Amino acid sequence: MTFSEWLRERSEPAWTKVVEHRFVDELFAGCVPAERMRSYLVQDYQFVDGFLALLGAAVARADRYTSRLAVAGSIGVVTSEENTYFQRAFDELDVPESDRTAPVLDPATAEFRELMADTTDKGSYADVLTVLLVAEWTYLDWASRAPDSPPPNFVHAEWIALHANPEFRHWVDWLRAEVDRIGEGLDERERARCLRLFQHATRCELDFFDAHGPVPPDVRGDGPDEG
Numbered sequence: 621m622t623f624s625e626w627l628r629e630r631s632e633p634a635w636t637k638v639v640e641h642r643f644v645d646e647l648f649a650g651c652v653p654a655e656r657m658r659s660y661l662v663q664d665y666q667f668v669d670g671f672l673a674l675l676g677a678a679v680a681r682a683d684r685y686t687s688r689l690a691v692a693g694s695i696g697v698v699t700s701e702e703n704t705y706f707q708r709a710f711d712e713l714d715v716p717e718s719d720r721t722a723p724v725l726d727p728a729t730a731e732f733r734e735l736m737a738d739t740t741d742k743g744s745y746a747d748v749l750t751v752l753l754v755a756e757w758t759y760l761d762w763a764s765r766a767p768d769s770p771p772p773n774f775v776h777a778e779w780i781a782l783h784a785n786p787e788f789r790h791w792v793d794w795l796r797a798e799v800d801r802i803g804e805g806l807d808e809r810e811r812a813r814c815l816r817l818f819q820h821a822t823r824c825e826l827d828f829f830d831a832h833g834p835v836p837p838d839v840r841g842d843g844p845d846e847g
């Protein structure tokens with residue numbers, strides 16, 4: 621078993637709960653209510669900000685030029701196609717300026733950003749890759765379940781298409797191979813540390829989807845679900 625497979629297996633059942641989340645099924649069916657799609661994307665834009673900083677740390681800490689190049693290539697995607705999607709979706713969903721730039725963060729977003737910020741500041745190249753891998757691989761895995769026919773609304777359809785395409789698969793394949801390569805040089809303690817990070821990031825992904833329902837109000841404890 622490769623190191624990346626081991627990390628994922630040891631992060632069950634949370635991993636599969638992310639990949640098969642109800643939010644994903646609703647997205648495929650094009651029936652995430654606008655209010656929930658809005659809150660998800662507003663929070664995710666804040667996630668992507670921290671994620672971009674983490675990609676920067678990967679460029680800085682990579683042990684060779686070809687790895688820096690591969691990571692830098694993915695930065696181009698986040699800053700171009702992905703960024704225009706957010707702007708167009710925000711327009712479609714009438715997201716006010718304040719929520720685009722400085723929304724109140726959900727606890728799930730805040731925790732994920734803290735994990736990424738800590739890793740950006742203090743993590744080794746292996747640590748940085750581990751957190752990146754969870755964020756990319758979970759998204760590839762859920763998107764791989766997408767039905768052939770896209771939902772009619774572009775906000776739903778493009779969010780699926782951004783993660784269900786051969787370029788994205790290629791990038792995640794590269795990340796996995798890179799984690800496997802770096803994993804070979806790690807000692808026991810460093811591997812255990814990567815596993816803890818992988819499990820923590822997987823839990824953050826699950827909390828992130830859970831925060832955008834549908835979860836009964838008594839479970840979230842913050843009033844009726846308006847979706």
Ligand SMILES: Cc1ncc(C[n+]2csc(CCO)c2C)c(N)n1
Pocket residue numbers: 664667668671694697698702755756759783825828
């Ligand atoms: C909570 C959360 N986790 C993971 C992703 C996936 N993701 C983040 S940036 C990016 C661009 C490709 O490199 C992708 C696919 C997300 N959007 N939101």
